[in-house]
Amino acid sequence: MVTRKEKREMEKEVNYLFELLKTQNHFFKNLNKLLKEVDDPRHQSYITYDTEVLLMMVILKNACNLKSMREMTNEFNKEECIKNVGKWLGNEDLEELPHYDTINDFLSRLNPAELERIRIDMIKKLFKKRCFDSHRINGEYWGIAIDGTGIFTFDKKHCEHCLRRVYKYTDKETGEEKTKTIYMHHVLEAKLIVGNMVLSVASEFIENESEDVKKQDCELKAFYRLTARLKDTFKKLPICLIADSLYACENVFKQCKANNWNYLFRFKEDRIKSITDEFQALKNMEEEEGKKANVVKIRESEQRGEITWVNDIDYRGLGVNVFECEV
Numbered sequence: 001m002v003t004r005k006e007k008r009e010m011e012k013e014v015n016y017l018f019e020l021l022k023t024q025n026h027f028f029k030n031l032n033k034l035l036k037e038v039d040d041p042r043h044q045s046y047i048t049y050d051t052e053v054l055l056m057m058v059i060l061k062n063a064c065n066l067k068s069m070r071e072m073t074n075e076f077n078k079e080e081c082i083k084n085v086g087k088w089l090g091n092e093d094l095e096e097l098p099h100y101d102t103i104n105d106f107l108s109r110l111n112p113a114e115l116e117r118i119r120i121d122m123i124k125k126l127f128k129k130r131c132f133d134s135h136r137i138n139g140e141y142w143g144i145a146i147d148g149t150g151i152f153t154f155d156k157k158h159c160e161h162c163l164r165r166v167y168k169y170t171d172k173e174t175g176e177e178k179t180k181t182i183y184m185h186h187v188l189e190a191k192l193i194v195g196n197m198v199l200s201v202a203s204e205f206i207e208n209e210s211e212d213v214k215k216q217d218c219e220l221k222a223f224y225r226l227t228a229r230l231k232d233t234f235k236k237l238p239i240c241l242i243a244d245s246l247y248a249c250e251n252v253f254k255q256c257k258a259n260n261w262n263y264l265f266r267f268k269e270d271r272i273k274s275i276t277d278e279f280q281a282l283k284n285m286e287e288e289e290g291k292k293a294n295v296v297k298i299r300e301s302e303q304r305g306e307i308t309w310v311n312d313i314d315y316r317g318l319g320v321n322v323f324e325c326e327v
C-alpha cells in the first residue's frame with residue numbers, strides 16, 4: 001500500500017514532459033506534422049509563429065491543466081519551457097513563445113474543420129492500436145454517449161446564431177409581469193466511453209441559422225446532423241449510442257437501425273406511452289403467472305436490487321427491449 005505522501009513523492013520523480021512525448025510518439029507520431037499542415041487563415045506577411053507552435057501551446061496548456069490563456073502565457077514564458085517546446089517541435093531556433101492574444105486571434109480565424117480533421121485522425125489511430133478493445137460493450141459495440149452542454153450564456157444578443165430563451169418574472173418593486181431574454185450557445189457532443197475515460201469523437205453546435213428563424217435549432221435536430229457525420233466518418237464502426245430519454249423516439253430508433261447501430265437510452269415513463277403500457281402489462285402478467293424468467297437480482301456490496309426486462313416490444317414496426325432496474 002502506498003501512502004498519499006509516498007505517492008506525492010513518487011509523482012515528483014515523474015518527468016511529465018517525457019511521459020507526454022512518449023505517449024505522442026507511441027500513438028500520434030504524425031501529430032506535429034498535422035499541426036503544421038493546418039490551413040493558416042492569417043495574412044502570410046505578418047506571421048512570426050508557425051501553426052504547430054500556436055496549436056501545441058494550447059494542447060500543452062490543457063495537458064498542464066492551466067485554466068486561462070493568460071495563465072498559459074505567464075507559466076510558459078520561461079527559458080527552459082521555450083527550449084522544451086522548441087525541441088518537441090523540432091524547431092531548436094525557437095526563442096520566444098507566442099502571446100495569448102496572438103493565439104486567440106489565430107484560433108478565432110481558424111476553420112474548425114481543420115481541427116476536426118486532426119481529431120478524426122487521432123481517434124482512428126487509437127482504434128487501430130486496439131488499446132481500448134476490452135471496453136467494448138458485449139465485446140463488440142463501442143459505447144458512444146450523446147449529450148448536449150451549454151458553453152456560453154449572455155444577457156445581450158451575442159451573434160446571429162444565438163439560441164434564445166425567454167423568461168417571465170415579476171418585478172419586485174412594481175409588481176409588473178416582465179420578460180427577460182437570455183442568449184446561449186450549446187454544443188452536442190459524441191463521446192466515446194472507454195473505461196473511466198471519455199474521448200470526444202464529434203461535436204455539433206446547436207445554433208440558429210439566423211436571428212429570424214421561426215423554429216430554433218434544438219438538441220434533436222443537432223443529433224441528426226451529428227450522427228450523419230459520425231456515420232460518414234466511422235462507416236463500419238459497431239456503435240451503441242448511449243443517451244437520455246429525449247432520444248427514445250421513433251425517428252432516432254429508425255436512424256440507429258439504418259446505421260446498423262445499437263442503442264441504450266434512458267426511458268422516462270411518459271416518453272412513449274404505448275411502450276410503457278406494454279412493458280407494465282407483460283411484467284404484471286409474468287408476475288401473476290409466477291414466472292420470474294426475466295428478472296435478475298442484484299447483490300453488489302451494499303446494493304440490493306432487481307432488474308426486469310421485456311424484449312421485443314412492438315413500436316410502429318420496430319422491436320424495442322425495455323429493462324427496468326430498481327436499486
Ligand SMILES: [Zn+2]
Binds near residue numbers: 159160161162184185
Ligand atoms: Zn451568439
